[in-house]
Amino acid sequence: MDEEGYAGLYFRDVRVITGTPVADARGVMLWEQKAAAWVANHSANEAEFEELAKAAEGIDADGEIEDLEALADLPATLAEDQHCLWGLDLGVSGLSHVLSALGFYPVASCRSHLAHSWSPEPVVLFASDEDRLRLLQPFIAESGCGLGLDSSRGHTLVVVYAPSIVEMLALTASIFDARASFRSLPKTARKQSQPDEVVVAAPEEGRPTLF
Template sequence: MIPRFESSDAEIPPQAAFWMPTEEDIPADEGIGFFRNVWMILGVSRVEADVMASQESEYIAKIDDLTASPEEFERVAACLDRECVDSTRDPDTSERLLEAFPGLIDESDDETYNDEPFMDLGSLEVGVAALSRALAYIGGVPVASCRAHIASGSWADRPVVYAALNRQRVEWLQPLIRENDCGFHTDPNRGQFLVVDAPSIVESNALALRIVRDFSRDGCGFERWLDLKSFDWFYGASED
């Protein structure tokens, strides 16, 4: 019972800025674009992007099997976002979740010990984590993302990733956006970024998988926009 929304079309918005940050725009301890609780995601490797997209795909399928309504799907997905459950609030759901995802923590149990590490999504939300990493893998700069939360309200009305992307990368992405039923749009309040959106997290995850597969396969050589090694604070994955 995965929530579904409307999405934009795959046409590149005529007002797209194709802006990319410079070294002076990159902070050491936060993100860009005046979003709250964000950070820079840079230098993502092919392996990291591929593992993230595959793991997220498994999570989405498992959550779908465990839930019977879009609202329940959102509640369960939120537990994975936080990497924990509270068995005192919903014992039945918590039991099923802990069985399906053994690495989750039961925050109501001080004795909980996880002998199976939980493969988290980098503190991003299920359904947009992989797409954020995939856009970073091809040299874009994801700056904010949201799954769209039907139960609790949301600043996004569909799954979105805001990103800084130049024209070369956008034109390479466009056919993949179209083939995976995703879209582009812009936000008048943050016009320097392009927004990649999807009608559900199934499509956003499929797009992430396709980006990683096609970029790896055809060896697209995009011009490097920044030398990440120039940042003393950067200890990310290889840019290769």
């Protein structure tokens, strides 16, 4: 890993997220839940959702807001909170940070955008040891997300995908509530072989809805 994430995977504008403290992961998760609800409630269509989501993604931990006009009605509790999405997309930032806190290694994420999106659906790509991956699978299925393997960049990564960020938010909350089970597992200390099967029931096919 280097300052651009995992070397050799060619993702742009990324940062390494490993070993996130549980308190920080919880803060990101709760901030994201509130922000996602506010954005959805103030959006009449996908275009408005995209505009407000991008504005929410521009808020930093000091409450500085890049797009004041778009977020004029933002609740003060969000603007004054010392948590934010830390540069990741709304809907996948919480999952990325919670996975990091539970011993996984997030690599890339995208909530899916109306234009110029590298993923047609919300996704989080990560690396994992086998024990954590097995423990994660039931939570994936229960949340309505899908789980698979991605080897398109020369290395095998695990990918969580969903029809919308609603399922991603549900998955984030469920695995955070079960954090003790994940954190009781030993840290990865050896090279892992590729699991024989990690695919669970996939969400409905087609272009995902954003809200």
